[in-house]
Amino acid sequence: MVQLAPDVPKDTGDDHDTAPVVWVVDAPGGGYVESPDIEGRVVGPHGTVRLVIVPDDERDRLPRAACDYMILWHRVPLDASFFARNTRCRAVICASTGYDHVAVEAARAAGTSVFHIPHYGTEEVADHTLALFLAQVRRLPDLRAHVRDGGWDWRSITDAPRVRGMTWGIVGLGRIGLAVAQRARAFGIRVCFYDPHNHPGVEKSLGIERRHSLDALLTDADVVSVHVPLDSTTHHLLGAAELDRMKPGSLLINTARGAVVDVSALRQALAVGRPGRVALDVVEGEPELPHWLRDHPRVLLTPHAAFYSVESLAELRTRAAEAVRELIVAAPVTSAVRVA
Structure with a gap:
């Protein structure tokens, strides 16, 4: 049942002189x-x-x-x-x-x-985005599992790439997108963004690059992070066709809203390595998650905690x-x- 304090007026519809x-x-x-x-x-x-x-x-x-x-x-x-x-x-x-x-x-x-x-919470979401990035790129979940299972071999990190020199594509250059861009640049990462609503020339003041289409960003970026609100124009913004345009082995990070990424399309996209890894703080349909997503070895999940x-x-x-x-x-x- 709805838990309601007993002294809150209910169903009266009458005006009253007490405090709102x-x-x-x-x-x-x-x-x-x-x-x-x-x-x-x-x-x-x-x-x-x-x-x-x-x-x-x-x-x-x-x-x-x-x-x-x-x-x-x-x-x-x-x-x-x-x-x-x-x-x-x-x-x-x-x-x-x-x-x-x-x-x-x-x-x-x-x-x-x-x-x-x-x-x-701009700082927290940006920091969490970078934490998810580093955890996946430096293969921390894999390394932790290796040590937990009794191993101690650095070679278990396998195909970890160098961070400096990577290209990071930001979808949505608002408050959080800007904060992520600043943090990524500190790692020596080349930053580009797609945001048709942002002012022309903002890239010049920030030292980053603009992409004039989502396709251009997806095909260029080693890392794609999403920082857009959810509305009719961004629902399933990253669906099957968009995911298929990502670079093989790339990383997708979503700390925005779950339904921006079509989770049903993501399964097949991971199967073909576009993207190669995923880090999600938000998931369509949360807190109910598909079992395959919870158990996928190349998916890192956190429970809508980036804001905190x-x-x-x-x-x-x-x-x-x-x-x-x-x-x-x-x-x-x-x-x-x-x-x-």
């Missing part, structure tokens, strides 16, 4: 918030903060007209029916960089503002709560970015 009700909405089992202590401290006397835990099969039972503001974690989607029956909700703050789990057009039609927080550090999680929760407070007191919203 703020929900922190999360999923059970591996959720992000155990207690809304940070949110309560930041919102302070301006609102009444409650944690609401919503199981997968209870999403359509969120009480009608029960909150004024919502801080929403990405494992709980809000579809059009939610906004049709919750017209009191003034704003949804997505505690994430992405907002593909919210029916944005339906929210706009219902008069509900939607915000996200793209400017947190002690500091980044606290920063994300604080920014989301600050955005709510700013909305309540009618101050300019500087802690989040409006999308609808």
Whole structure:
């Protein structure tokens, strides 16, 4: 059942003179918030903060007209029916960089503002991307397995390439893509990028190279990392045809959104070595994963953890709560970015 604090008004639909009700909405089992202590401290006397835990099969039972503001974690989607029956909700703050789990057009039609927080955790995701890169290129999973099985032979590293001089292709040169580019260049890696939305000439200021098509980037890069939001234009951006254009033996890294990479096409692509290795922090359909993917010897998986550090999680929760407070007191919203 939906776990809802008993003193949150439910199903009344009546206006009230008490402080605005703020929900922190999360999923059970591996959720992000155990207690809304940070949110309560930041919102302070301006609102009444409650944690609401919503199981997968209870999403359509969120009480009608029960909150004024919502801080929403990405494992709980809000579809059009939610906004049709919750017209009191003034704003949804997505505690994430992405907002593909919210029916944005339906929210706009219902008069509900939607915000996200793209400017947190940039360092962590970029660092994690580099960690996945080094782990795969230096064959750390293979070496660890070799030592764990009783071996101690450096030759088990087999075909590890030299990092300096490799070509790294970045798909999406936003905040995280830029941070990855800076880190990759420090290793002596040649960096190119594909991003049709970025300003012409940005490559000159960064000392990197632009590719004017995704195909050109895929055929040139030894390493491809993905840093794009998920929407209708990026869903399965890397499908069977695109994967087939990657260099033999190349490395694909995804720390963005799982559905950017067609996981069903990935199996055949790995079978022919295009790419040769994969490192994924996000997977289409997560947390349910195909058995072949979990067990594949050339796939390195981490459980959607790239965003995390002690500091980044606290920063994300604080920014989301600050955005709510700013909305309540009618101050300019500087802690989040409006999308609808």
